Amino acid sequence: MTARIGVVVFPGSNCEHDVVKALGLVAAEAAGAADWAAGPAAPPPPAVRAELVWHGERSLAGYDAVVLPGGFAHGDYLRPGAIARFSPVMEAVTAFAAEGGPVVGICNGFQVLTEAGLLPGALQKNRGLRFLCTTVGVRVCTTRTVLTGATEVGAELRLPVNHFEGNFTCDHATLERLRAEDRIVLRYTDNPNGSLDDIAGVCNEAGNVVGLMPHPERACDAMTGATDGEPLLGSLLGAALRHASLPA
């Protein structure tokens, strides 16, 4: 069984290669560990393959998870994600999400998901009007999502952020709903951008669509000095494998 993860590329996306690479690193490490534990007679561990999907594609048939990566889709013109949400692939992403498929939006991808209405709220300019390019602490707030299923509530992770419009906002009723429905996924431990309720990531009702401003794909390689993204992408790999094992 091979689980395929589609990483969407919009004109202006720039993190898609990092996402593919990071998923490969996390998958290889998981496969190596599973292989070692299972012994020589065991069947090979399931494979995971991450692939780029151009925003013009209308079908996501055969994919077991979708990632909308970071970058500046359509130059962030009008508003970040405002034009990308109308890309041809987004109809397929919406249908995939509706049938429970795992969808993760990272940074610009989070912005696209809010513009598309697949996640609530909006991302505004950072408080202080500074472009943030730094490492921040976040805390896992729920494990009922495809991005945090393999983590623990309360786990603190150090992740890079790289954004000018990461200030999450929504109206009071929506915030109350997110709290009541356990849909706040990550909170900043030291809010860098003014986000409402320190929110760094949220999910949909079912927990299969997650958006977050920090970049887990930039924290999956000890060589670059950070590995706290591994449990998040590892959770996504698990969700993709579960999706791949569903009856067709």
Add this chain to the structure above:
Amino acid sequence: MPTGDARVIYEVLVEVRLRPGIADPQGATVERALPALGFDGVGAVRVGKAIRLSVEAADEDAARATATSVADRLLANPVIEDSAVTVVGATDAAGHNGASR
């Protein structure tokens, strides 16, 4: 003489504004710069966007309705923005311009 089917090209101005209560750090920053320039009694600065479109329509109401749809679907994010649509000019089939502003 224009026929009943003649379409007019309307120039429409869409102003996209942050909804009341939504924080506007850009506006606040602009406002803070004003005293140093010698402006007194100028405040409540809110920065939005002005987008101009030409809309081919049978009449002004139809043009305004089309532009409002464009604004609702694309130009404004209803979570944090609203919009105001104003017809500011018209050019009819004979090439006569209405007042442009």
